Structures are given as C-alpha cells and as structure tokens.
Amino acid sequence: MLFRDYPFRLGVAAGEPAADGFVIWTRLAPDPLDRHGGMPMAKVDVDWEVAADEGFKQIIQKGTAAARPEIGHSVHVELAGLQPARPYFYRFRIGREVSPIGRAKTLPAIGVRTDRMRFAVAGCQAWEDGLYTAFADIADQEIDFLYHYGDYIYEGRRKLMSKPGHDGRSIPVVRDHLGDELYSLDDYRLRYAQYRMDPNLQAAHRAAAWFATFDDHEVSNDWVSDHSAQGTPPELFLLRRQAAFQAYYEYMPLRRASIPMGASIQAYRRARFGDLADIHLLDTRQFRTSRPCGENFTAECDAVRDPKAQVLGSAQEAWLTSELRQKAGRWNVLAQQVMMMNLARDRDGVAGPKPTRNFDSWAGYLAPRDRLLRNLDGLGNVVVLTGDEHQNFAGELAPGDGAGKPVAVEFVSTSISSGGSGSDARYDQAQVMAANPTLKFKQDQRGYLLCDVAPDLWTSRFRTVDKVHEPGGVVSTRATFAIEHGNPKLVQA
Ligand SMILES: [Fe+2]
Incomplete structure (x- = not known):
C-alpha cells in the first residue's frame, strides 16, 4: 500500500x-x-x-x-x-x-437559447459557530452550480469560551478550531484541512461545480488591499496575504489563471450561461481603498464621499463597465461579497440613538457605489448577490440617496454557520425596516439562497435552518422573492 x-x-x-x-x-x-x-x-x-x-x-x-x-x-x-x-x-x-x-x-453554450438556470448562493462558514446542515440541503438540490461569496475559513485562534453575539445572546462554541491565529502557509493549510473534512461540506462540493470567491476571513478580518485592519505594516501584511492566497488556491477548484503571483490572485472573471445570464464575479477586497471613518458601524464621516475612493479599483471597474455594455445575457448577475445597499442600522449590541452604517461595505464608498449604480440604470436586468452580513436581506438599489427609481435588486444571503443559530427576527428588526424603505426583507437565521432563473422571471428562495448549534436542524424556505425582467423591483411571492 x-x-x-x-x-x-x-x-x-x-x-x-x-x-x-x-x-x-x-x-x-x-x-x-x-x-x-x-x-x-x-x-x-x-x-x-x-x-x-x-x-x-x-x-x-x-x-x-x-x-x-x-x-x-x-x-x-x-x-x-x-x-x-x-x-x-x-x-x-x-x-x-x-x-x-x-x-x-x-454550462449551456454561449448565446444558445436557454430557459432555466438554478443555482445556490452560500458562504460564511465559521467552524466554531455551527454545523454545516445547510450544505447537506444544498447537496440534495439539483443545481447547475454554486456561487460561494467567501469566508470559507475563519482565521482566528481557537476560542476558549462562547462569545457574546447580537443583542448580548451568547454564541456557543459548537466545535473547536485547531491552533492559533493563522499566519503561515502551513497554518492556513491546516485550517482548510479541518474545514474540508466536514462531511456536509464535502457533499456540497461533490454535488455541483462551484464558482468560489474570497472575502476577508480567508486572509484576516476586514482587510482591503495591503491594509490589514490590525495596523500591520503593508509590506508585512502582504506576506501573510501571499500565504493565505496560496492555501486558498490549493483548496479551491480554480483555473491556472488564478494561481497566485506573489501576494496577488486573479479573482474577477465572468461566466456566460447560454443566452440567459452573464455572471460577473467581482473582487471587492484586493483593489479597494482603505475603510473610511475608523471603526466599522460608527457614525458617518466625510470620507465616505471621497471621490477618489475605490471598491473594485479602476481596472476592474472599467472591465465591468464594458462587460455590462455588451448586453449579451438576458440577466446580468453581480456575484460579489459586501453589501451594496446603504442601510442605516447597527450590528452588534443594543441599537444606539443614532443609526450607523457598515463601512466595510459599499456604504463606506459612496462615489464608486454611485458610479456603478448609474451604470446599471436602464439595464433593468441586474441582480446583485452578496454575503458577509450573516443575515438575510433583500432590497432595491437606486443611485444617489436611494429614493429614486430602483436600477437593480440585491439579495444578501445569510451565513452557513457564522453567528450561530440566530432567530427569525433580530432585536433591531422593526427599527431597521422602518429606517430603510428600500429594504424589503431581513431575517437572522443561517442558510443559503436558491435562485431559479427564467428569461422573464427571476425567483430567489431564502432557505433557512432552524438551528446550527446541534444536529437535526431542519431546512425550509423562509421567504421567496421574484423580479420581472426589465423591472428591477422585488415582489414577495
Ligand atoms: Fe463571514
């Protein structure tokens, strides 16, 4: 042997x-x-x-x-x-x-008439926070592919105790990370090995091809470009990023074009599904300018309006603009990582007197956000798919202050496990819904998004799990939203 x-x-x-x-x-x-x-x-x-x-x-x-x-x-x-x-x-x-x-x-041949596409959207799978019950449900679905929005691993050291979660509730440690915080290639490799030994995750990989993208935790919390969020000198942070990207490439079913070159990886790309959809997979980390206003979820500062700020960077933004101008697919999908809706809300703890924003999302970068949304105006066929938030959201996107005619819709898929079992309505449900008229749905359990796309109708189902802190979680469809082609508004079924 x-x-x-x-x-x-x-x-x-x-x-x-x-x-x-x-x-x-x-x-x-x-x-x-x-x-x-x-x-x-x-x-x-x-x-x-x-x-x-x-x-x-x-x-x-x-x-x-x-x-x-x-x-x-x-x-x-x-x-x-x-x-x-x-x-x-x-x-x-x-x-x-x-x-x-x-x-x-x-996939169907490019340009060939295609009547249906079904795919899953998933990500954010913190090992310690919960079981991968949602992946078992994905493995049972007949899907064309899965889009993964990142946080495939989390880089933190093993937690010694439960941490307080939203609203002060504690998130139990369901299973332990091995080892300390990840810095070296061997550290990252071991973390991927641990995660990838999960039978439900393996089943989801066996069931369908994935389009994998990364977010922050594949490297370190809230990093962008060469800025770690921990104040590491950029030239040192890039060494860590290089180790992290090598392990990421090693574990993901990516093409040779994505073999890292030093601390860089080619991650933005496009897939065409017959004549039905163009799927633009975006990279919202490597080329983004540093986060404005200091801490995340703080009061807004002038830097969110910096005209020189970038989310995609100029090369990727120009590429996306020319992609959208081709008008090749019936639908345009922006498969990306961080929320595009500019919501007034808090995240952790009890809501303060003044709503804050998530500056590690497009809400911290209003100039490039507005440029992108103005580019989408008139297309009427754009669906934005997002992760990162560890909550389900569905909303409509409009340029400027958001009060105008919507140009696209956004589905934010929750997490596979990050954040623990959660509850149907978070403590801030009523305030956040009232403060954000473009937001049509918000929900705080774990799960994934299942999308069925036809030439004239897009349907997304929020699949949620009733618990991830112990086995036996039941997955069901919590809400279903539809969009008619040419009319970017959400209709709840
Ligand atoms: Fe996450």
Missing part, C-alpha cells in the same frame, strides 16, 4: 464550469491534519476519469496529473472538450485507492 490511510479524505470538488468543461480538484492527504497531510515530500501521480454516467461505464476522458508538494499535493485538472449543458461524473485514482465520485454540469 502506498499510503498509511485513504488518500482522498479531503474529498473532491469541481469548479469554474464553462460550456466545454470545468476544473476537477482533489488533494492527497491520508492524514489531513498532519503537517504535510501524511504525504511524502515528492511528486505523486494521480489518475483521473470523467464519465457520462455515475457507474463509470462510459468514460469520456481520462488522464494522469501530478500532485506536487509545492502546492500541498493538490490537483487541479482543467477539462475541455466536453458537451455543453449536461452532467458529468469524475473521480481520481491511485493504484487501488479510488476517490469519492463528484458530479458537475457544463
């Missing part, structure tokens, strides 16, 4: 689906929590197979890939030459050891 133990204990994954293929991923690790995953520090060849059927009777493609120690014995095979709009099955093999079987669908 080549290995002390089963080498595919981290499962398999697929990502970056296109009309002719996708990436298939695995990482050899007979002992995932060991420093080198229980692997010899040498190149190891792994065979892969892609089949039309789950029984692998009809093998369409096969090959051999090198799992190299430079990238933690991860394997990213970029498949091409497959048929559009159909499911495939894949697995890896070393000698007699065979991996679990994954399933992924190719």
Whole structure:
C-alpha cells in the first residue's frame, strides 16, 4: 500500500464550469491534519476519469496529473472538450485507492437559447459557530452550480469560551478550531484541512461545480488591499496575504489563471450561461481603498464621499463597465461579497440613538457605489448577490440617496454557520425596516439562497435552518422573492 490511510479524505470538488468543461480538484492527504497531510515530500501521480454516467461505464476522458508538494499535493485538472449543458461524473485514482465520485454540469453554450438556470448562493462558514446542515440541503438540490461569496475559513485562534453575539445572546462554541491565529502557509493549510473534512461540506462540493470567491476571513478580518485592519505594516501584511492566497488556491477548484503571483490572485472573471445570464464575479477586497471613518458601524464621516475612493479599483471597474455594455445575457448577475445597499442600522449590541452604517461595505464608498449604480440604470436586468452580513436581506438599489427609481435588486444571503443559530427576527428588526424603505426583507437565521432563473422571471428562495448549534436542524424556505425582467423591483411571492 502506498499510503498509511485513504488518500482522498479531503474529498473532491469541481469548479469554474464553462460550456466545454470545468476544473476537477482533489488533494492527497491520508492524514489531513498532519503537517504535510501524511504525504511524502515528492511528486505523486494521480489518475483521473470523467464519465457520462455515475457507474463509470462510459468514460469520456481520462488522464494522469501530478500532485506536487509545492502546492500541498493538490490537483487541479482543467477539462475541455466536453458537451455543453449536461452532467458529468469524475473521480481520481491511485493504484487501488479510488476517490469519492463528484458530479458537475457544463454550462449551456454561449448565446444558445436557454430557459432555466438554478443555482445556490452560500458562504460564511465559521467552524466554531455551527454545523454545516445547510450544505447537506444544498447537496440534495439539483443545481447547475454554486456561487460561494467567501469566508470559507475563519482565521482566528481557537476560542476558549462562547462569545457574546447580537443583542448580548451568547454564541456557543459548537466545535473547536485547531491552533492559533493563522499566519503561515502551513497554518492556513491546516485550517482548510479541518474545514474540508466536514462531511456536509464535502457533499456540497461533490454535488455541483462551484464558482468560489474570497472575502476577508480567508486572509484576516476586514482587510482591503495591503491594509490589514490590525495596523500591520503593508509590506508585512502582504506576506501573510501571499500565504493565505496560496492555501486558498490549493483548496479551491480554480483555473491556472488564478494561481497566485506573489501576494496577488486573479479573482474577477465572468461566466456566460447560454443566452440567459452573464455572471460577473467581482473582487471587492484586493483593489479597494482603505475603510473610511475608523471603526466599522460608527457614525458617518466625510470620507465616505471621497471621490477618489475605490471598491473594485479602476481596472476592474472599467472591465465591468464594458462587460455590462455588451448586453449579451438576458440577466446580468453581480456575484460579489459586501453589501451594496446603504442601510442605516447597527450590528452588534443594543441599537444606539443614532443609526450607523457598515463601512466595510459599499456604504463606506459612496462615489464608486454611485458610479456603478448609474451604470446599471436602464439595464433593468441586474441582480446583485452578496454575503458577509450573516443575515438575510433583500432590497432595491437606486443611485444617489436611494429614493429614486430602483436600477437593480440585491439579495444578501445569510451565513452557513457564522453567528450561530440566530432567530427569525433580530432585536433591531422593526427599527431597521422602518429606517430603510428600500429594504424589503431581513431575517437572522443561517442558510443559503436558491435562485431559479427564467428569461422573464427571476425567483430567489431564502432557505433557512432552524438551528446550527446541534444536529437535526431542519431546512425550509423562509421567504421567496421574484423580479420581472426589465423591472428591477422585488415582489414577495
Ligand atoms: Fe463571514
């Protein structure tokens, strides 16, 4: 036997689906929590197979890939030459050891008439805060792909006790992080290994291809550009970012184009789903200017109106503008990370006398926010998908003060586990809804978003879990919202 133990204990994954293929991923690790995953520090060849059927009777493609120690014995095979709009099955093999079987669908060919698209939106999966019950539900859905908005891991050290959550309620530590706060490549690798051993997370990876993006916790809390939020000198923070991005690439089913170059990673990109949708995956961290007004959720300061502020950075913003001008897809999806609605509210603790804002979101960057929203005006087909907040929100977006005609809608998906079980209505429900007329829905349980898209109608369902602090959580649809093509307003079904 080549290995002390089963080498595919981290499962398999697929990502970056296109009309002719996708990436298939695995990482050899007979002992995932060991420093080198229980692997010899040498190149190891792994065979892969892609089949039309789950029984692998009809093998369409096969090959051999090198799992190299430079990238933690991860394997990213970029498949091409497959048929559009159909499911495939894949697995890896070393000698007699065979991996679990994954399933992924190719996208419909670009421009071909396409009547439906179904996908899940998920992220924010703090290990300590709860179980991945929502991922088990995602694995049971028949979806074309999953969009992950980041916070796949959290970088903090093991918590020694429960922390106070919203409204002073405590969030129990459901399971422990291994180790201290993450700084080195080995630290980040170990954290991913721990998370990726979760059976529900593995099931969600096996069920569909993912479009993975990162937010802050893949590196450190609230970082932007070369600014850590902890005052680290930029040149030192970039060393940490480099380690974090390497581990991120190693664990995500990304294309070669996203292999990090130093402390940078190519993360913004576009996918086309037939003629039905253009999905613009945005990077709201690497090119953003530093957060205004000091602390998050404080009173507003003049810096939020800084005309030189950037969220996407000038190159990505120009790219997105030209993408939107092409008007290729029936719908335009902005798959991004931080909230675009500019809501007056508090986050933690009891609401103060003056509503504050989340400056680690587009609300802290009003000039680029306004530029983007004015660009969307007249399209009538833009849906913004967001995470980060650990709450569900649905609202309408308008330029300027937000009182005008909406130009897009935004769905903020909650978290898989971050923030703990939560409750249907947070203490601030009534105040926040009353203070924000463009906000149509707010809810504070864990879960994910399930989107069904047709040429004339977009439907999003908020799937919520009644508890994540113990097994047995029940997932149900808490609310459903629809948008008619050409009329960016939310209608609750
Ligand atoms: Fe998060």
